Amino acid sequence: MSAIRNKVQLIGNVGNDPEIKTLESGRKLAHLTIATNEIYRNDKGEKVEQTEWHRITAWGKTAELIEKYVVKGKEIAVEGKLTHRSYDDKNGEKRYITEVVVNEILLLSK
Numbered sequence: 001m002s003a004i005r006n007k008v009q010l011i012g013n014v015g016n017d018p019e020i021k022t023l024e025s026g027r028k029l030a031h032l033t034i035a036t037n038e039i040y041r042n043d044k045g046e047k048v049e050q051t052e053w054h055r056i057t058a059w060g061k062t063a064e065l066i067e068k069y070v071v072k073g074k075e076i077a078v079e080g081k082l083t084h085r086s087y088d089d090k091n092g093e094k095r096y097i098t099e100v101v102v103n104e105i106l107l108l109s110k
Contacts, residue, residue, distance in 0.1 A: 006081045006082060007080075007081065008078075008079065008080055008081060008082050008100050009077070009078070009079045010034060010036055010054055010077070010078050010100065011036065011075070011076070011077045011108065012034035012035050012036040012037070012054065012075070012076070013034060013035050013073060013074065013075050013076075014032055014033070014071065014072050014073060014074045014075075014076060015032070015033040015034060015035050015053060015072065016032060016033055016072055017032075017071055017072045018030045018031065018032040018066050018067065018070050018071075019031045019032065020063065020066070020067045027059065027060055027063075028059070028060060028063035028064050028067060029057070029058075029063055030056075030057065030058040030059075030062070030063035030066040030067060031055070031056070031057055032056050032066065032070065033053050033054060033055055033056065034053075034056055034076065034078070035051050035052070035053055035054075036051070036052050036054065037049060037050070038050045038051075038052075054099075054100055055097065055098065055099040055100070056078060056080075056099065056100050056102055057083075057099050057100070057101050057102065058080075058101070058102040058105070059101075062102055062103060062104070062105055065105060066105065069107055070105075070107070073109075074107065074108075074109050075108040075109035076105055076106065076107055076108055076109075077105070077106040077108055078100060078102045078104065078105050079102065079103060079104040079105075080100045080101045080102035080103050080104070081100070081103075082098065082099075082100055083098070083099055083100075083101050084096065084097070085097050085099075
């Protein structure tokens, strides 16, 4: 069971063109967002569509694949782990980020 601890799998559409950075070491870093949609009927029988946005981060070879093949609107599946971090912004206020650090990606749309 330890293999499924902190494991996230999402299928969604890319919300923006990925932001790619090349670090001094030559290693790539990719940031993007994906939207997942859930459609259900409420108590009144009305159709409700709910969209959730997820921040995605990828490193190394996965980031290189994203740089080469992923663009805004593309449907992708990702698998990784959920992480939380914080930082102080320029005004000294504490900011929190929750993101999925991806280790696998699957391109779904053509």
